[in-house]
Amino acid sequence: MKALQEALGELLGDARLVVTPLPDTDLSLWLIDPANMDRAFCAEETRRILEEPPYWSFCWASGLAMARFLAEQPHWVAGKRVLDFGAGSGVVAIAAARAGALEVVACDLDLLALAACRANAELNRVTLGYSADFFNEADRYDLVLVADVLYDRANLPLLDQFLSRGREVLVADSRVRDFQHPAYRPLAKLQALTLPDLAEPWEFRQVSLYHAQREG
Known part of the structure; x- marks a missing residue:
């Protein structure tokens, strides 16, 4: 936690992480204090945030939506080997x-994100494994979970x-409105913030869930 707090402080000097219960779940995460977002950022702070955004200090809508979905439909993951791609805070x-x-x-490529995952796993009393290189992972997973990764259209080839x-993939996304891929079919429409x-636009709170399954 100390390293995470120090990293956040380097971006926003007065920022702090606080334990935040997630609505309609039994989970909590270390997230940036909402009070730190209720002010104008100076030019230097804005530059730092844009260059090194602390994604791991937020629970993004798609991640929250997928977390709720898995709690409601645990058969998707029960007894399976699962990889959470672009894990961020680790909520999924x-x-x-x-x-x-x-x-x-x-x-997650971001080592600070993996540190956040560790802190949040400890907070929620679960055991996770960690990886910084998806392509170094073996083809051994029953399910790959992907939430809030397609915000950058450059990631679509992934x-x-x-x-x-x-063998299977679940993707949760609230950004791509023209999602089309022959391997993925729409599964559900979810809502989260x-x-x-x-204060994101309404459309970014509408999360689409897609499913793909390997042939053969």
């Missing part, structure tokens, strides 16, 4: 572990890669 990985997954690996490591609340 933690929800999968809570829902009875045999093994859950939180995967949709072709997820089935190379898992980002915490702390960024």
